[in-house]
Amino acid sequence: MNSLEVDTLVHSYLVESGYSHTSFSLLHESSIAAHHSAAAAALATSTSTTTNGRKHPRESSSSTSDSHPHSHHNPFDQPVPPGHLVRILQKGLLYLEAEARYRGDPAEPAPRLIGYSIPNALPLPPLPKHPAPPSPDLPHPPQPQPRAPTPSSSTTPAATATTNGIAEPPPPPPPPVAAPTAKEKGKGKETAAGGTKRKEPELPEKEEGEETEDEDVQMKPVAPLPAAPTTPQDEEEEEEEGAVKEDPPLAGVREVKEDDPAVVKLRGHTMPKVQPCSWNPKVPALLATGGGDSTCRIWDVPPRPDHDESGRVVREHVVCKHSSAQRRADVAAVAWDPSGSLLATGSEDGIARIWTPSGDLHLVLSMHQRTIFSLKWNTLGTMLLTGSLDNTVCLWEVNSGKVKQQWSSHSDSVLDVDWNDDQTFASASMDKSIHLFNVQRISPVNRFKGHRDEVNVVKFSPCGTLLASCSDDKSVRIWSLRQIPGFPLERNRDQAEEGRVIDDRDHAGSFVLEGHEKDVHTLAWAPWVEGQKGPRLLASASFDAMAKLWDADQGTCLHTFSRHKDYVYSIAFSPGTGAFLVTGSDDGKMCVWNVKERRLVLEYTHGGPIYEVAWSPAGTQLAVCGRTEDVAVVSFDPTVSREL
Numbered sequence: 001m002n003s004l005e006v007d008t009l010v011h012s013y014l015v016e017s018g019y020s021h022t023s024f025s026l027l028h029e030s031s032i033a034a035h036h037s038a039a040a041a042a043l044a045t046s047t048s049t050t051t052n053g054r055k056h057p058r059e060s061s062s063s064t065s066d067s068h069p070h071s072h073h074n075p076f077d078q079p080v081p082p083g084h085l086v087r088i089l090q091k092g093l094l095y096l097e098a099e100a101r102y103r104g105d106p107a108e109p110a111p112r113l114i115g116y117s118i119p120n121a122l123p124l125p126p127l128p129k130h131p132a133p134p135s136p137d138l139p140h141p142p143q144p145q146p147r148a149p150t151p152s153s154s155t156t157p158a159a160t161a162t163t164n165g166i167a168e169p170p171p172p173p174p175p176p177v178a179a180p181t182a183k184e185k186g187k188g189k190e191t192a193a194g195g196t197k198r199k200e201p202e203l204p205e206k207e208e209g210e211e212t213e214d215e216d217v218q219m220k221p222v223a224p225l226p227a228a229p230t231t232p233q234d235e236e237e238e239e240e241e242g243a244v245k246e247d248p249p250l251a252g253v254r255e256v257k258e259d260d261p262a263v264v265k266l267r268g269h270t271m272p273k274v275q276p277c278s279w280n281p282k283v284p285a286l287l288a289t290g291g292g293d294s295t296c297r298i299w300d301v302p303p304r305p306d307h308d309e310s311g312r313v314v315r316e317h318v319v320c321k322h323s324s325a326q327r328r329a330d331v332a333a334v335a336w337d338p339s340g341s342l343l344a345t346g347s348e349d350g351i352a353r354i355w356t357p358s359g360d361l362h363l364v365l366s367m368h369q370r371t372i373f374s375l376k377w378n379t380l381g382t383m384l385l386t387g388s389l390d391n392t393v394c395l396w397e398v399n400s401g402k403v404k405q406q407w408s409s410h411s412d413s414v415l416d417v418d419w420n421d422d423q424t425f426a427s428a429s430m431d432k433s434i435h436l437f438n439v440q441r442i443s444p445v446n447r448f449k450g451h452r453d454e455v456n457v458v459k460f461s462p463c464g465t466l467l468a469s470c471s472d473d474k475s476v477r478i479w480s481l482r483q484i485p486g487f488p489l490e491r492n493r494d495q496a497e498e499g500r501v502i503d504d505r506d507h508a509g510s511f512v513l514e515g516h517e518k519d520v521h522t523l524a525w526a527p528w529v530e531g532q533k534g535p536r537l538l539a540s541a542s543f544d545a546m547a548k549l550w551d552a553d554q555g556t557c558l559h560t561f562s563r564h565k566d567y568v569y570s571i572a573f574s575p576g577t578g579a580f581l582v583t584g585s586d587d588g589k590m591c592v593w594n595v596k597e598r599r600l601v602l603e604y605t606h607g608g609p610i611y612e613v614a615w616s617p618a619g620t621q622l623a624v625c626g627r628t629e630d631v632a633v634v635s636f637d638p639t640v641s642r643e644l
Contacts, residue, residue: 008034009088010079025133062412103420256604256634264603265313266631267297274625275611276333281544282340284617286357289631290331294323296345296349298357301621301633305471318359322347333374337381342398344384346372352386354398363401374416376425383439387414387423391425397437409435409444412454424487426467428458434469436487445486445514448479450510456521459534462528466502466552468538470520474539478502479554480509502556518543524571525552526595538596539581541568547583549595559598563591570612574619580638584610590624592636604634 007030014023017074026032096111096118109116256262266289273292280286287299298318322329322345333346340361343355343364350368352375355361368388375386383404384396393407393414412431419425424445427435434455453472460467467479480502481487502511517544526537536552547561547568566587573595574580580601581593586609592602608627624632 001641002114003030004032008080009085023194027053053570061373070310074163074386083267096214106160126572160623206443250600250603253600254602256602258605258607258632261312262303262635263312264384264635266297266301266633267313268297268299268317269293269295269629269631272608272627272629273330273611274628274631276331276345277612277614277623277625277631278334278336279334279623280340280357281338281614281617283357286336286340287616287623287631287633288334288336288343288345289625290334290345290347291625292330294321294328294330294347296320296322296331296334296343296355297618298343298355299358299631303620304635318357318524320345320353320355320359320361322349322351322353332371335377337377337398338379339381342381344375344377344378346375346386346388348391350388352384352394354384354395354528363398365394365396365401365403367403367406368392368415373414376417378417378419378422380422380493383422387417387427389413391429393417393437405439405442407435407437415455416457418459420464420467420481426458426460428455428469430454432471434458434467436467436481438486441486446484448477448510450512451475453519456598457523459523459525461525461538461552462538466536468523470540470553472519474514474516474518474520474542475547476513476516476520476523476538476550478511478513478538478555483509491536505553511552511556512553513538513540513548513550515548515557515560516540516542516544521569522569522571524573524581526573527576529577537573537578539571540571541571541583543567545585545587547571547581549581549598561593561598563600563603565587566609569610572613573614574615574638575617576619579613580619580636582613582615584613584624588626590622590634592622602636604632606632 005244007026010024011023011030011032019150071470083175090396093111096116100111117560126590143198144442152286186328192454255420258265266287269289269291271291271293274289275292276290278288280288285301285303287301288296289299292297298320300316301314320343322331327349329347329349331345331347335344336342337344341357345353345355348355348371350366350370350372352365352368352372353361354363365384365386367387368390370389372386372388375384377384382398385399386394386396388394391408391410391412392412394403395405396402397404407427410427410429410431410433412429414427414429416428417425425437425439427437429435432449432451432453432455432625434451435444436446436448438445448467448469451469451471451473455469455471458467458469465481467481468476469479470476480500482503501507503509520540521542522536526539528536535554537558538550538552540550541547544567545562545564545568547564548557549559549561550556551558558576561581561583564583564585564587566585568583568585570582570584572582574582579595581595583593584590588609589606590606590613593598594601594602604622606624606626606628607630610624610626612625613622619638620636622634622636624634
């Protein structure tokens with residue numbers, strides 16, 4: 001490696017990234033331009049001094065003797081492939097990780113490009129080489145006969161194992177593993193997040209120095225055994241083995257497919273990854289969606305789909321572009337303000353943007369250095385919270401477009417933020433902690449610690465006296481806010497607050513809700529209605545393909561919804577009374593449940609995995625986003641669903 005090669009790689013990266021002025025400066029300030037001109041001149045000379053396709057011997061020998069020792073590695077001899085510098089950096093990180101594991105370094109900090117001290121080089125042990133086993137369909141080639149060891153020759157213990165001076169015969173080869181029959185193929189499966197994974201047959205372990213088969217004995221063809229007589233039942237089972245079995249129809253459940261008349265498709269995104277979505281609270285027909293194509297799109301969704309197929313596909317929409325010539329900026333979060341007049345978006349470039357419903361860019365909020373993963377408006381719509389992977393939380397004043405405060409109390413990425421009222425909020429982080437803030441203070445009011453892994457989501461209860469969180473440690477936790485000094489509860493409603501179980505001496509202000517078998521991805525509180533009877537309800541969605549309903553007053557599980565077969569990414573109660581609960585899963589299913597009766601009332605099958613579902617303000621439509629370019633809007637009639 002020399003400086004010319006490094007300069008060439010950096011120049012290629014700058015050109016690919018669109019930094020035209022910087023690449024031009026590097027080209028002429030480094031030695032790249034001189035070598036490039038020399039390479040071009042050499043090419044012209046070689047072309048002019050050839051006769052019948054051959055170079056003159058004298059000129060060829062002189063050019064070879066006068067060339068630089070590394071001239072055969074001239075970077076301009078071959079073009080630099082796109083992304084070559086990034087691939088080299090990725091290879092370097094993989095080597096650093098392998099080196100760290102070989103030394104036995106702790107898992108944190110993990111090797112990265114910036115902020116990681118590179119230790120001295122350590123030679124890695126040679127990687128083991130495992131020869132591929134011979135194919136059973138081809139005859140084994142004849143092996144040379146090994147020589148008999150002489151008494152004076154040195155032999156390995158495995159080759160000359162003796163007992164009382166007499167050589168023992170080699171161990172017999174292991175018995176062949178029988179292939180599973182048609183009836184046995186359904187056995188030996190493990191579930192992984194709802195999906196099935198077939199176990200491979202376990203081969204007998206080979207001890208050190210043991211040979212699997214004798215090289216002196218050649219394989220001989222074996223006559224096939226006569227086939228056992230088959231019955232019509234066995235033939236039907238073999239035919240159905242390769243077929244994909246669909247779930248049987250459910251009684252009293254409305255099953256909706258993509259081509260159903262009740263489904264409206266919003267077509268416009270150019271990449272099959274649409275995740276965040278948000279309905280306008282004042283104009284119920286407006287839906288905003290963010291995608292991996294670096295755009296946010298605003299749709300005018302019809303209240304009822306037309307019976308004509310062309311009327312069920314909406315193509316007209318407003319496009320809010322986030323990308324630039326230098327880099328992409330996938331949209332990771334979208335949220336309408338309470339008045340419905342402004343739309344906030346957070347993107348991969350660390351910039352928050354505020355748009356009008358017509359798609360005009362209103363404000364650009366630039367402070368974060370990495371992806372904005374969460375953003376929330378306060379109830380008045382005067383301030384905006386943003387949480388980023390750069391470990392910080394920013395509070396923005398919308399009128400001025402300036403940041404009012406930036407908190408850096410977390411030691412790892414901030415995954416979620418949530419308001420309790422216009423003065424207090426909470427943040428969840430990958431550092432396993434939850435921080436409570438007051439906008440008037442520069443440090444957290446309180447830090448909740450107890451989770452053993454990343455905290456994914458944090459949400460205040462509608463009554464404002466409880467805080468729920470979920471984590472990759474497979475648990476959901478509920479925290480009481482009543483005994484925290486400096487954390488006022490302006491919306492503390494009298495709903496049997498005195499003598500709560502969570503505040504007694506045994507629980508010390510927190511519930512630990514366990515029961516999920518894998519990471520808990522998100523959660524949702526049921527709406528609270530004045531004069532409502534019964535416990536406060538909390539729902540959680542997990543990568544174990546299940547959703548759970550919890551009694552937040554007693555800290556107990558009321559029900560487990562286990563219809564899905566893969567990760568459950570999204571969960572939400574219907575607006576108003578919260579009579580229905582919707583779940584969206586990686587298995588492409590959206591399920592709507594009757595909360596009181598704990599039964600399934602609607603199941604929609606999407607064209608791909610589902611990442612997010614959202615109720616319309618009236619509770620009559622459901623937006624479905626996922627790993628497809630189209631966004632689906634499914635009509636829902638609460639009155640009919642209650643009668644089913």
